[in-house]
Amino acid sequence: MQFGLIEMWQAMGLVAKAVAITLIFLSIIALYRFIERQLVFARASKKSKAVAPKLADLLKQGKIQEALTLSSKKEYKWSHLARVTAAGIKEFLEGKEANLSLEEQVETARRGCERASNIFTQELKRGLNTLATIATSAPFIGLFGTIAGIINAFRGMALTGSGGIGAVAQGIAEALVTTAFGIGVAVIALWCFNFLNTKIEIYGAEMANTASEIIDFFVRKTEQT
Numbered sequence: 425m426q427f428g429l430i431e432m433w434q435a436m437g438l439v440a441k442a443v444a445i446t447l448i449f450l451s452i453i454a455l456y457r458f459i460e461r462q463l464v465f466a467r468a469s470k471k472s473k474a475v476a477p478k479l480a481d482l483l484k485q486g487k488i489q490e491a492l493t494l495s496s497k498k499e500y501k502w503s504h505l506a507r508v509t510a511a512g513i514k515e516f517l518e519g520k521e522a523n524l525s526l527e528e529q530v531e532t533a534r535r536g537c538e539r540a541s542n543i544f545t546q547e548l549k550r551g552l553n554t555l556a557t558i559a560t561s562a563p564f565i566g567l568f569g570t571i572a573g574i575i576n577a578f579r580g581m582a583l584t585g586s587g588g589i590g591a592v593a594q595g596i597a598e599a600l601v602t603t604a605f606g607i608g609v610a611v612i613a614l615w616c617f618n619f620l621n622t623k624i625e626i627y628g629a630e631m632a633n634t635a636s637e638i639i640d641f642f643v644r645k646t647e648q649t
Contacts, residue, residue: 443569443602450558451609457551458616471503504544508631511540512638530642537635548624559613566606573599
């Protein structure tokens with residue numbers, strides 16, 4: 425018996441083929457989710473790099489309303505820095521209109537930045553639970569195929585009445601292939617999950633820094649008034 429991919433596929437039982445197809449499907453989902461999230465992250469980074477210098481200049485000049493208008497534009501909807509800036513400024517101005525004290529205005533701006541940051545972080549995490557599920561379940565799906573392969577190996581022994589390698593080769597091959605496949609899919613999903621999660625932490629730090637700068641700007645502004 426040859427052990428090329430085609431030969432092993434032809435020799436697999438129905439259960440082992442179903443397991444292999446399931447794992448292929450899960451690997452496609454994992455790669456799709458990884459690429460889709462990468463595109464989302466790239467868009468957020470590109471938009472933020474474009475708007476951040478403009479917002480910094482407007483705030484240095486004390487043009488708060490202009491900064492709010494710029495950060496609220498539809499073209500910067502996917503910029504994490506613009507979203508945090510817009511939320512902080514909006515809450516600060518609304519607090520001012522409500523005749524809150526200067527300290528309360530700053531505090532409402534802080535909470536607005538935190539809410540915007542949390543919401544955007546959840547948007548960035550969309551789909552990561554799928555990767556985590558694939559990473560944890562793929563080895564067990566492969567193990568299910570392993571059990572089916574071992575059963576086929578014993579069946580081969582029973583049919584031939586022999587314990588030689590020829591009687592069990594097919595079943596053992598199924599078991600090893602599905603096990604390796606399940607582990608491989610899990611490793612790919614886990615790598616994708618960790619890579620994306622690290623990027624989300626970086627974006628979270630950037631949003632926290634932006635929120636801190638916005639709050640410091642308002643604190644300095646209140647001290648000057």
